[in-house]
Amino acid sequence: MLDEKMTDAINKQLNAELYSAYLYLSMGAYFESEDLSGFANWMRVQAQEELSHAMKFYDYLVQRGARVTLTEIETPPTEWDSPVAVFEHVFEHEQMVTGLINKLVDLAISISDHATNNFLQWYVAEQVEEEESASGVLQKVKLAGESPSGLFMLDQELSQRVFNPPASSQ
Numbered sequence: 001m002l003d004e005k006m007t008d009a010i011n012k013q014l015n016a017e018l019y020s021a022y023l024y025l026s027m028g029a030y031f032e033s034e035d036l037s038g039f040a041n042w043m044r045v046q047a048q049e050e051l052s053h054a055m056k057f058y059d060y061l062v063q064r065g066a067r068v069t070l071t072e073i074e075t076p077p078t079e080w081d082s083p084v085a086v087f088e089h090v091f092e093h094e095q096m097v098t099g100l101i102n103k104l105v106d107l108a109i110s111i112s113d114h115a116t117n118n119f120l121q122w123y124v125a126e127q128v129e130e131e132e133s134a135s136g137v138l139q140k141v142k143l144a145g146e147s148p149s150g151l152f153m154l155d156q157e158l159s160q161r162v163f164n165p166p167a168s169s170q
């Protein structure tokens with residue numbers, strides 16, 4: 001049986017992952033409106049990843065006999081000044097999420113919940129990839145700058161991204 005504080009904290013993180021999906025879908029809609037369909041595709045895939053992160057928490061709560069409690073999802077922003085501003089936001093957001101995951105690990109350790117700590121290590125590793133991926137695209141968008149040809153090339157590249165579900169969500 002899962003500790004009540006741990007259950008509440010995981011339910012909050014489930015909401016945060018759903019918010020991340022919402023945020024990236026909103027960013028995708030922004031890129032669609034700017035006719036950057038490759039950037040929009042990258043965001044769509046990112047939103048799918050976030051949903052899979054949320055479902056992994058959902059499944060863990062069910063597996064441990066704890067109650068999943070869904071709450072209101074905050075409205076995401078809808079406008080950004082530029083593609084660079086979007087990816088600066090993505091990178092900041094992922095750093096913030098890493099902080100949330102680290103706090104969950106701190107809680108699991110503080111109550112000697114080794115099973116949850118072990119489960120959370122997947123997210124610890126995933127956040128390293130999330131930050132690397134966000135900062136990688138940010139650097140490329142900065143290099144492309146305002147140049148239409150640079151943005152066009154990057155849009156082509158980002159259109160190639162496909163969703164690969166984590167093993168446990170397949």
Ligand code: OFO
Binds near residue numbers: 049050093094127130
């Ligand atoms: Fe769920 O990793 Fe991004 O937010």
